[in-house]
Amino acid sequence: MAATDFRALERTNRRETALLVAVFLMLFTALGFGLDLLIGDLYLTDTGGIGGVPLLTVAALIIGIIQALASYYGGSRLVLASVHARALTPDTPQHQMVLNVIQEMAVAARMPPPRAYLMDDPAPNAFATGRDPEHSVICVTQGLVNTMDREELQGVIGHEMAHIRDYDIRTMMMIAVLVGGIAMLADFVYRWMWFGGPSQRRRSSSDNGGGNAGALILVVVMLLAVLAPIFSQLLAMAVSRQREYLADAASVEFTRNPRALLRALQTIANVESPLRNASRGTAHLFIVNPLEGARDDDEGFLDNLLSTHPPLSRRIARLQALLDQPATAAASSMQASGH
Amino acid sequence: MGLAIVVIIAVIVIAAIAGYNSLVSLRNQVQNAWSQIDVQLKRRHDLIPNLIEAVKGYMQFERDTLTQVVEARARAISAPDQASRIQAENQLTGGLGRLLAVMENYPQLKSDQNVLRLQEELTTTENQISFARQAYNDLVMRFNTRIEVFPTNLIATQFGFHEAELLKTAPEEQAAPKVDLSLGAKHA
Secondary structure, three states: OOOOOHHHHHHHHHHHHHHHHHHHHHHHHHHHHHHHHHHOOEEEOOOOOEEEOOHHHHHHHHHHHHHHHHHHHHHHHHHHHHOOOEEOOOOOHHHHHHHHHHHHHHHHHOOOOOEEEEEOOOOOOEEEEEOOHHHEEEEEEHHHHHHOOHHHHHHHHHHHHHHHHOOHHHHHHHHHHHHHHHHHHHHHHHHHHHOOHHHHOOOOOOOOOHHHHHHHHHHHHHHHHHHHHHHHHHHHHHHHHHHHHHHHHHHHHHHOOHHHHHHHHHHHHOOOOOOOOOOOOOHHHEOOOOOOOOOOOOOOHHHHHOOOOOOHHHHHHHHHHHHOOHHHHHHHHHHHHHO | OHHHHHHHHHHHHHHHHHHHHHHHHHHHHHHHHHHHHHHHHHHHHHHHHHHHHHHHOOOHHHHHHHHHHHHHHHHHHOOOOHHHHHHHHHHHHHHHHHHHHHHOOOHHHHHOHHHHHHHHHHHHHHHHHHHHHHHHHHHHHHHHHHHHOOOHHHHHHHHOOOOOOOOOOOHHHHOOOOOOOOOOOOOO
């Protein structure tokens, strides 16, 4: 799917993310309302409408939101501590250059520059976190600083800056709330079944067709309770991959030079070391999946579905397609000789 | 029926207000982006004297290149109006580009920590100027488009919003760097 330029890529991406989030919301609502219908918080009225308050749906939502707010406001500090990062200071000319590149990308992105941190890890990687551009953080590894030249650094830091500007951290947090909420609702269904739920169901106010509708709702909710948690995980991964592609396109928007990120990803692809201090919880924040090293290649349909990041080969291919457009090719070769 | 008309009028009024506010917001962003460029240009003015001092000793055969930079900077600082300022700054960018390229031919420079630090400062300043111009042009494009499309074009003409000008790359900047390999006979 070769796009003509980064703007077209960004548009498509934002549309697809919105679609995925809509599916998420529908799933959550379907499971929640279905459950509330079953246990009687909601009921079907004579005129075919729905009455009552979906208590369980609301409860799941509130618990999820409280969890999200906690990580929203405390988030950066926790993540930085878990990866043992320290503040990046201009103690060497190399570090001064990294700070300068961060400043350059902040100008290009029209954002205040994020606070800079450093991880003492030989694997080349970087991540960004923070709830909005004013409270954001970028962390790079010493390995990244050692292996990348200035052009490649611009590409990587541009990508991270894009995550911050497009509120990806916030989006993924919202997705996490929905995934957690769906898991919670599915759990309620199991407990309700375990405690002999179907036989305790209160009658709906309308009797005609009440029995058939009730049975149908029961079957649908059971199915959802089994399938929804898995499906929501897959959806969450799909959103994460979508945002990675978007950040790649936005990096090109900032640098106007697809070669920058392209070369950086190619360099990373040739390195085989996993990050020491990453965990499942923080993996999605990095530019390249830190847990398996750079083995982000196409590992097959199922493996790809479960991954937070798209395969490196595909990301490189999309950037290459941008580079092959006559307009961008001319622009980026001018840029490369100028900087 | 009366309710429908009230609703329609309300929608139109709200849309008009939203359109007007978006024009104001974009115009302010454009002005902000312009002053960002200004900030970077002034930083560059401050850096240049130190850089010239540091490399002068190594680059006796590059007097022309160095002089061009010093003179362009002086013209930029003392420019009487916007147009001549822009022209002087563009010439300064061209001169600095040539200077940085020529510095590549002097390996001794690479061992001088001071020179390296200044070179990095200058490179990042040039980059930031370039990105600030890019950000400005992007904003101007959005602003101009908003002025031209329907329905905000009606509001724009009504309230006197005018299109802003894009910054174009000047011919002075596009000249390829000249590397003078003569042994200095014609340098005064």
